[in-house]
Amino acid sequence: MGDVVRAPWGGYLLTGYDVCDQVLRGRNWLAPDFAWQERQSDTDRWDAIATQEMTKTLSRLNAPDHTCQRRSLGNLFDRSTIQRLTPHVERHVDRLLDGLAEGLRRGEADFVGLVGDRLPISTIGSWLGIPPEDHPAILEITHNQVHAQELLPTKRQLALSAEATVRLRAYFTGLVGRRRATPGDDVLTGWIRTWDALEPDRATADEILYRLTMFVTIASLETTATLLSTMVWLLSREPGQWAWLAEHPEHVDAAVDEVLRYDPPIHVNTRVAADDTVLAGVPIAKDSMVHVLYGAANHDPRRNADPALFDILRRGDHLTFGGGVHYCLGAALARLEARTLLAGLLRRFPTLRxxxxxxxxxxxxxxxxxxxxxxx
Known part of the structure; x- marks a missing residue:
């Protein structure tokens, strides 16, 4: 139907790799921030509690607010940070795979509940200093909160998101307060020092700190958990493929990349036109929504030949981590968790299916x- 397809609700669906890449990287394509929302007629959709709260986070900010908050975080997961985190992730993987082994001794086990959901919260939780006893509650709240970020959420989904948002705010506001009262040698304490220097009003600084901590946590959980479980499904459903990879672990990174291309954890991302423009020959009016379809872009045969074939040696291209100023902050961490887990699974469970x-x-x-x- 083309690279730019009119959607029934008035926006545009972007299907081609190049046009999606252009929008993700282009400075004239903006996140749907408060300024844009105030110009919309669908007030119920944009006035929802969870939507309002998420619009204050990095994913919905534009310059200069986005620039300031992103710089305050620095390069979150640079090479040295990943090196420091690697032994911690390895320990989490070993512990969780012990639990999986115990479950498998009884015949079969649920990978999601035992490993897939738990590795991301274990990793980000220990990094931020979230107590392990709070991990199950954070997972439950996060699962409900993300409904507000759906393309066309129902009233029930918005209600679930609203309740989850209130709980997330209470939890992470408390976490920032406790860390401010008892500083440590950790990431959150460093962010507190940074924002105390940037923002003279402590209440404003704490509000920003709460949003940053909350956003980094929930952004790390839902997407990485889906990546890990999808990875196991796609790689183990053909026994010969899993066995071959167990014998050739040097291809683990390539396998992770093919999973990211084939079935990305996020399928849709939205931008709005900053001005009247033309995209792939289609006139787009200012403020119009365009929806980047990651899965469609990754399966564009002009970029990846025979895209429906799952091929761990493909070394193809994908847009799964986005692009431009909103490129995924946690891409390196997600890759670390995925390759560490996959290497552990192949070593300990060569016949997993x-x-x-x-x-x-x-x-x-x-x-x-x-x-x-x-x-x-």
Missing amino acids: PAAPPGYASRMVFRRVTSLKVTV
Whole structure:
């Protein structure tokens, strides 16, 4: 139907790799921030509590606010940080795979509940100093909160998101307060020092700190958990492929990249036109929404030949981590978790295979695997 397709609700669906890349990187394509929302007629959609709260986070900010907050974080997961985190991630993987082994001794086990959901919260939780006993609650709240970021959320989904947003705010505001009262040698304490220097009003600084901490946490959980479970499903559903990779672990990174291309954890991202423009020959009016379809872009045959074939040696291109100023902050961390987990699984469970197809949440934007039964 073309690279730019009119959507029934008035926006545009972007399907081609190049046009999606152009929008993600282009400075004249903006996140739908408060200024844009105030010009819309659908006030119920944009006045929802969860939507309002997420619009204050990095993913919905434009320059100069986005620039200031992003710089305050620095290069979150640079090479030295990843090197420091690697032994911690390895320990989390070993611990969780012990639990998976115990479950498999009983015949079959749910990979999502035992490993997929738990590795990201273990990693980001220990990095930020979130107590392990709080991890299950954070996971539950996050699963409900992301409904507000769906393309066309229902009233029920918005209500679930509203309740989750209130709980997230209470939790992370408390976390910032406790860390301010008892500083440590950790990331959050460093952010507190940075924003105390940037913002003379402590209440404003704490509000920004709460949003940064909350956003980094939930952005790390939902997407990485889906990546990990999708990775196991795609690689283990063909026994010969899993066995071959176990014998050739040097291709683990390539396998992770093909999973990211083939079935990205986020399928849709939205931008708005800063001015009247023309995109791939289609006139787009200022303030119009365009929806970047990551899965479609990654399967564009002009960029990746035979895109429906899952090929771990492809070394193809994908836009799964976005592009431009909003490129995913946690891309390097997600790769670290995925390759560490995959290497551990191949080493300890060379005959792992799915006992049933995965179950999925009823979502369009944030994919979520809810269950994946595996056996050996």
